[in-house]
Amino acid sequence: MPDGVAASVLEDRIERHGATPLLGVDGQLLGAVLPAHEEDDTLTGQVLLENLACKATAALALRHLLARPGAVATEKVRYVISCGEEAVGDRYQRGGGNLAKAVAEWAGCTRATGSDVKAFCCGPMHSLMIAGALVQSGLYDDVVVLAGGSLAKLGMKFQGHVKHAMPIVEDVLAGFAAHVGRDDGASPMLRLDAVGRHEVASGSAPLAVVKALYTEPLARVGLTLLDVDRFSLELHNPEATEPAGSGNVPLNNYRTLASLAVIEKLIERDGIEAFVRTRGMPGFSPTQGHIASAIPYLGHALRGLTDGGLTRTMFTGKGSLFLGRMTQLSDGVSLIVERNPRRSNGGRAWSFEARR
């Protein structure tokens, strides 16, 4: 560790140079993040700190992925897609930059390049779809999809927690990394022939949205909702959202999905709760937008689809495009991940294959 900096120096940089102070829980000044430019609002200390937090947590996730037994060799990773929510750039291309390659560099993926995919909370699903397409096309054999956490969303709903005299539970910077590779005969398969899309013309009515994301892609390959063992949706932990008045997001969305099954005459109305219980799951993810969006179940699904009793899982992410004020539309992508028909023992966790 290099020598520290005296508190007086830090205070000077905060007062004279606009550095963002880093304070401990006791209010003690621990450090400061200097802005990278005097006039650039996209390079303030706060923005750089958020981007650095995203980069660090994504790189940590990637290094964990690469350290797992049977993982892809670091030098074989040829393309990295980052779907974190931070906007890297400067005032001439706000958000136009690229965190993926910076993360690959930190993780030692010397032969990789990469790019960022942005779609609000739907980013991970878009990224997995694109990764699968890159592998299926033969352009790259090994692609990594990853994301870092959102510093801005720490304590996002703190007012509800304080109001109910409970701890501020949104205290986790999360990240993930997933390897998409060619069919190894054992790892679960990503069904690129059954990608669900919320298209511009799909409309915003709830029934239209769920049909576009579930009924249409499943029907395309001759399946129904009942052919899916487990659905992964927005998996926000309700302990964080309910005190803030946002309700139990996963439960509400599972009930909407079960209602679709009723409309399609797949189950009776009194079967809604059983559908939710057997094909859904409680929300368990930190409330970090893209992080909570279906992807937290991927590792569990891979285990269930290799060594467990699952045959088919479905992942659905939705993105609030309207938050950026450029459209009234939301977005959505769904993906099916299923057991490899040639499944044998020794499937690799945390990696899966694009169906060719």
Next chain:
Amino acid sequence: MELRGKKVIALGERDGVPGPAVAECARRAGAEVVLTLTACYA
């Protein structure tokens, strides 16, 4: 509620009823939708 001739702000929620869907209902009931917003509570 009689909406005909009224001005309406349509405020929806992504995982419930989104703003455009609320606005369309209000329009068909004869209201003038002056603002449509959707919130993301997740």
